[in-house]
Amino acid sequence: MTTTQRVVIMGGSSGIGEATAAVFAAAGAEVVITGRDRAKLDAAVARIGGDTTGHAVDATDRAEVDAFFAGLGTLDHLVISVSGSAGSGPFAELGLDQLAAGFDGKFWPQIRILKAALPHLDSHGSVTLVTAASARSAFPGTAGLAAINGALNAMVAPLAVELAPLRINAVAPGVIDTPWWDRVPEAQRTALFDGLVATTPVGRVGRPEDVAAAIHLLAVNGFTTGVVLDVNGGTSLASGR
Helix, strand or coil: CCCCCEEEEECCCCHHHHHHHHHHHHCCCEEEEEECCHHHHHHHHHHHCCEEEEEECCCCCHHHHHHHHHCCCCEEEEEECCCCCCCCCCHHHCCHHHHHHHHHHHHHHHHHHHHHHHHHEEEEEEEEEECCHHHHCCCCCCHHHHHHHHHHHHHHHHHHHHCCCCEEEEEEECCECCHHHHHCCHHHHHHHHHHHHHHCCCCCCECHHHHHHHHHHHHHCCCCCCCEEEECCCCCCCCCC
């Protein structure tokens, strides 16, 4: 990675996105992160350091996304780490409006971003989507999340062929200790994490840095495309620990 590399991380003001920005910045890239909250962006830029800037962009707003990329110039790597929280819960109780909101919060923003970025991406660059392990799991209450993330995963291989030589990959994180979990009551979150520690082969929940390392690998490895890389500590292994 050289200082001439330009990397855009959509959803880079916290969690996985911020950790990914830090890896690229440490490697000498020019990094641009986005998020909705100006104050959070400024704080993240200060933590990340290096040649990093922040732009306030609402990923659910097509006009904002289009305007952002139109004014950006050429970029080498794009990481799409935007997500929502809707779409989970027992299927019998899951309203179709909740499922639609889940798609509106993650699937459509990621697709919208990719389409807007295409004219500005170097033809030998890369795009990495951040999906989720729910797409390949069978945990009760995650059918909606599986549908949202599975739809994104399913697009990776055909897009990698259609858009070549641009490389298209995805990283599918398992349970990662990020602010995304702040919406879950602390006792419930602790019980879930403790259960995963006991049953996951690596014996711990994930950290943002674990996913960031995988994203960076896929971006800079010029011979890898069409891959959905699981970063879940082995939770999808049938035998467990």
